[in-house]
Amino acid sequence: MTDMVLSLRDVDLTLQGNAGPVEILRAITLDVARGETVGLIGPSGSGKSSLLMLMGGLERASAGQVQALGHDLTALNEDALARFRRQHMGVVFQSFHLIPTMTALENVATPLELAGRRDAFARAEEELRAVGLGHRMGHYPAQMSGGEQQRVALARAAAPRPDILLADEPTGNLDNANGQAIMDLLFGLRDRHGATLILVTHAPELARRCDRVIRLADGRIAAEEKRKPEAAE
Numbered sequence: 001m002t003d004m005v006l007s008l009r010d011v012d013l014t015l016q017g018n019a020g021p022v023e024i025l026r027a028i029t030l031d032v033a034r035g036e037t038v039g040l041i042g043p044s045g046s047g048k049s050s051l052l053m054l055m056g057g058l059e060r061a062s063a064g065q066v067q068a069l070g071h072d073l074t075a076l077n078e079d080a081l082a083r084f085r086r087q088h089m090g091v092v093f094q095s096f097h098l099i100p101t102m103t104a105l106e107n108v109a110t111p112l113e114l115a116g117r118r119d120a121f122a123r124a125e126e127e128l129r130a131v132g133l134g135h136r137m138g139h140y141p142a143q144m145s146g147g148e149q150q151r152v153a154l155a156r157a158a159a160p161r162p163d164i165l166l167a168d169e170p171t172g173n174l175d176n177a178n179g180q181a182i183m184d185l186l187f188g189l190r191d192r193h194g195a196t197l198i199l200v201t202h203a204p205e206l207a208r209r210c211d212r213v214i215r216l217a218d219g220r221i222a223a224e225e226k227r228k229p230e231a232a233e
Contacts, residue, residue: 005164005196006032006055011064013050013219024050025219028064034163037190037197039210046216048200049168055198056089056166057081069163086115090157090195092186094169096149098141098156104128105137108156115160127155130192131185147178151185158189165190167199171206179203 013025025047032038032055040048053059054066057073066073069088076084085091098107105124112120128137131151141149150170157165170186171179183206190197199206207213208227215223 003034004031005034005069007067009065011061014062037210039207039213040200041207042216047219048216052166052168052200088163090162090165092153092157092167092170094172096153100141103138104152107152108159123159127159131155147174150182154185161193162195165195165197169200
């Protein structure tokens with residue numbers, strides 16, 4: 001299925017806890033098409049973030065197969081996974097994960113430099129301007145608000161022009177106004193770069209903007225709804 005950028009088949013995830021093995025995900029089978037926007041919803045502990053991490057190769061499946069862009073992520077070693085993510089994926093977390101000793105521009109440019117891009121700083125500047133931070137490029141994370149830091153994180157994720165954009169509760173640490181702004185920017189980046197977007201959210205208004213919504217419960221897919229996404233008001 002060449003139009004599928006992600007394919008999961010009978011995927012389990014079991015992690016070792018203090019009291020023994022804990023089943024996090026069970027029998028997950030899922031396809032995501034190129035250009036699709038998918039919202040992962042469900043109660044805390046249902047496995048949403050773990051599923052997102054599996055899709056990004058940040059967790060390894062205990063059983064089953066995870067394929068991304070035709071590559072079997074379950075068969076790649078850590079170095080190969082890191083290279084694949086740098087080339088094809090952008091990840092945005094609830095906690096911004098910015099490097100505190102680097103400016104906004106350096107935070108966005110450094111991953112591009114590590115990937116060998118000669119235009120790293122020019123690309124970083126372009127993406128920061130696109131998220132409205134052209135005036136904050138020389139500022140450090142501690143000098144920026146939470147909303148501004150998340151904008152830097154969005155710019156960093158979008159700068160490599162990823163095929164797949166993963167977002168884990170991107171508005172979770174923000175107030176309503178900043179959360180709405182980040183939502184608009186996230187979908188704007190998706191539209192501008194044509195990336196497939198998969199996001200974990202507790203926000204109904206964010207889920208409603210997705211092409212498809214998948215509800216998880218107890219580590220399984222409990223329901224799935226394909227919907228006509230709502231535009232931003």
